[in-house]
Amino acid sequence: MSVPTPVVPADVSPVSPPQPAPVASSSSSSSWPLGSVFNRFAAWRKSLDLPNPGTVENLTKESKQTLLNNYAFDGARADLSKSLSMNPMFQVTHSFHLGSQTVPPTYHFGAMFANDKLFMHGNVDHDGNLSARFNQGWSATNVSKVQAQLSTQPGQSYVQMEHDFQGSDYSLNAKAVNLSPADLTGIYMGSYLQSVTKNLAVGVETILQRQAPGLSDLGLAYLAKYTGSDRKWIATAQVQAPGILQASYWQKLSEKVDVAAELQVMAAPGRRDALATLAARYELRMASFRAQLDSTGKVSAYLEHRIAPTFAFLMSGEIDHFKNAAKVGVGVMIESSSLTPEEMGMVPPPGVPVAPMPQP
Amino acid sequence: MPSEETKERIIKAVDLARVVAHYAWIPFIIYVGYTRSNPQPSLIKLISPLA
Numbered sequence: 447m448s449v450p451t452p453v454v455p456a457d458v459s460p461v462s463p464p465q466p467a468p469v470a471s472s473s474s475s476s477s478w479p480l481g482s483v484f485n486r487f488a489a490w491r492k493s494l495d496l497p498n499p500g501t502v503e504n505l506t507k508e509s510k511q512t513l514l515n516n517y518a519f520d521g522a523r524a525d526l527s528k529s530l531s532m533n534p535m536f537q538v539t540h541s542f543h544l545g546s547q548t549v550p551p552t553y554h555f556g557a558m559f560a561n562d563k564l565f566m567h568g569n570v571d572h573d574g575n576l577s578a579r580f581n582q583g584w585s586a587t588n589v590s591k592v593q594a595q596l597s598t599q600p601g602q603s604y605v606q607m608e609h610d611f612q613g614s615d616y617s618l619n620a621k622a623v624n625l626s627p628a629d630l631t632g633i634y635m636g637s638y639l640q641s642v643t644k645n646l647a648v649g650v651e652t653i654l655q656r657q658a659p660g661l662s663d664l665g666l667a668y669l670a671k672y673t674g675s676d677r678k679w680i681a682t683a684q685v686q687a688p689g690i691l692q693a694s695y696w697q698k699l700s701e702k703v704d705v706a707a708e709l710q711v712m713a714a715p716g717r718r719d720a721l722a723t724l725a726a727r728y729e730l731r732m733a734s735f736r737a738q739l740d741s742t743g744k745v746s747a748y749l750e751h752r753i754a755p756t757f758a759f760l761m762s763g764e765i766d767h768f769k770n771a772a773k774v775g776v777g778v779m780i781e782s783s784s785l786t787p788e789e790m791g792m793v794p795p796p797g798v799p800v801a802p803m804p805q806p
Numbered sequence: 807m808p809s810e811e812t813k814e815r816i817i818k819a820v821d822l823a824r825v826v827a828h829y830a831w832i833p834f835i836i837y838v839g840y841t842r843s844n845p846q847p848s849l850i851k852l853i854s855p856l857a
Contacts, residue, residue, distance in 0.1 A: 530847040536839035538852060557835040559842070568832040578831045596828040603824065627820065628813040 496615035499647030502637040503610075503619070505671055505682050509696040512706035512727045514736040514748040518762050520773035521546035529783045534561035547773060574598045587612040616640040617649075631656045639669060647671045689713035702729050743768035756781040 500507075510516060527539040537558045544551035556569040565581040580592040591608040604624050611618040617639045625632040634656070639649030649669040656662040667686040674680065679697040684690075691711040698704050704727045712719040725738040733751040738744075746764035753759055760777035808816070836852065 528851065530839065530852065531843035531845070533844065534839075534842055536843045536847075538836070555832070557832055557839065559835050559839040561842075566835050566838070568835050570832055574828075576828050576831060578827065594827065596824060605824075626817070628808070628816040 491615070494615070496641040496644060498612055498615060499617055499639045499641045499649070499671060501610060501612065501617050501619060502639050502649060502651060502669060505639075505669060505684070506692075506694045506696075506708075508680055508704070509682075509694040509706035509708055509725075512696060512704045512736070513708060513723060513725045514738050514746060514762075515723075517736065517748050517750075518746055518764060518773075518775070519543070519546070519760075519777065520548070520762065520764070520775040523760070523775065523777040525777070525779045527779070527781050529781065534559065546775075575602075629659050631658060637669075639671075645673050645675060647673075689715075703727070704729070742766070750779075756783070 521543060522545045523541065523543040525539060525541045527537055530536045530538065535558070537556075539554070539556040539558075541554045541556070542552075543549070543554075553572045554569055555571075556567065558565075558567045560566070563583045565579070567579040568576060569578075570576045575598060576594075576596045578592075578594045578596065581589055582591075583589045589610045591606075591610065593606040593608070594604065596603045606621060606623045607625065608619065608621045617637075619635075619637045621633075621635040623633040623635070625634075634654040635651065637649060637651040639647055641647045647670070649671075651667040651669060653665040653667070654662060655665070665687050667684055669682070669684050671680065671682045679695070681695045682693065684692045689712065691709075691713070693709045694706065695708075696704065696706040706725050706727075708721075708723045708725075710719075710721045721741055723738060723740040725736060728735045732753070733749065735750075736748040738746045744764055744766050746762070748763075749759075749761040751759045751761075758779040760775070760779065762773075762775035762777070764773045766772070840846070840849075840852065
């Protein structure tokens with residue numbers, strides 16, 4: 447987590463112009479008999495007052511934020527981020543990572559710019575591999591995204607173009623990965639998620655792989671999401687064609703404690719595999735702590751302690767009981783800023799003395 | 807269906823665009839951020855990890 451990404455899609459669309467209701471007047475629809483049927487259907491659908499189910503991408507967002515798979519690291523790391531402006535948001539980061547058992551030492555430089563409609567992020571490592579993201583919000587419910595991984599080695603790059611549309615009670619998403627305009631090869635994905643009751647949303651995702659003209663492969667996945675009435679718990683399930691099932695459950699136990707469970711089952715002929723993960727997250731005033739246990743015998747924990755508003759200390763550990771291996775990681779996150787707290791729009795929490803910035 | 811020659815040209819254009827994006831993306835973000843920032847930061851603060 448080199449860059450805090452709360453702004454990614456949520457911040458792209460804070461200005462929400464009221465959505466024009468697509469209901470035509472009854473006088474114009476009488477000339478077209480199907481129009482009145484459509485209008486009655488639209489009115490009936492509106493009367494159900496179903497909530498938007500959220501995007502397919504964020505289907506398991508809550509449980510992913512509780513699990514520590516995306517946070518764990520080993521070795522030593524330092525993230526120096528510098529906010530140069532708050533509105534529009536402009537930030538540069540330098541991250542160093544060394545001493546890891548699995549990856550060689552790396553240095554990453556990142557730059558991020560975001561305002562109400564636009565989000566641009568670039569991250570380049572010392573080998574010159576670039577990962578880029580670009581989001582453009584056309585309105586509160588329409589967002590186009592481009593994601594790219596451009597490598598100095600040929601064949602490692604990919605470009606993904608995506609458009610998100612969120613209706614009143616449904617979400618649509620279309621994606622194209624590595625689209626080649628010459629012969630239209632690439633991977634195409636389309637997904638549709640629809641609320642059927644106030645709690646339940648069901649959806650379908652299609653994946654069309656077109657490696658060469660005339661050679662294509664279509665895959666289907668079914669999705670379901672059930673949200674508790676008080677939004678304190680969420681259960682999701684995804685089923686994919688060759689026998690892949692992913693299920694997740696997330697619950698907010700109290701203001702400070704979340705728990706999540708995830709199950710992945712692969713029952714394809716010739717390969718049977720399953721993985722269950724259980725995790726808890728404690729969100730305390732100055733720290734957040736995550737603990738996780740999975741069915742491959744791994745126990746892991748992750749602590750992020752914010753010692754000062756601009757300084758955080760990270761600790762990550764994992765013990766694999768079956769393989770008898772362990773990983774430990776220590777890190778620091780330093781945020782330096784040329785702005786005063788008032789300029790950043792940050793109000794120090796009461797009772798926490800803010801150390802004055804050393805001025806040269 | 808486009809002809810082979812057009813296809814060649816499209817592939818070349820896409821490759822060129824990819825190279826341009828690869829080298830220009832980060833400088834572009836820094837340029838946009840630097841010119842739109844409020845207040846405008848100094849250049850040395852932008853690049854150096856220590857300043």
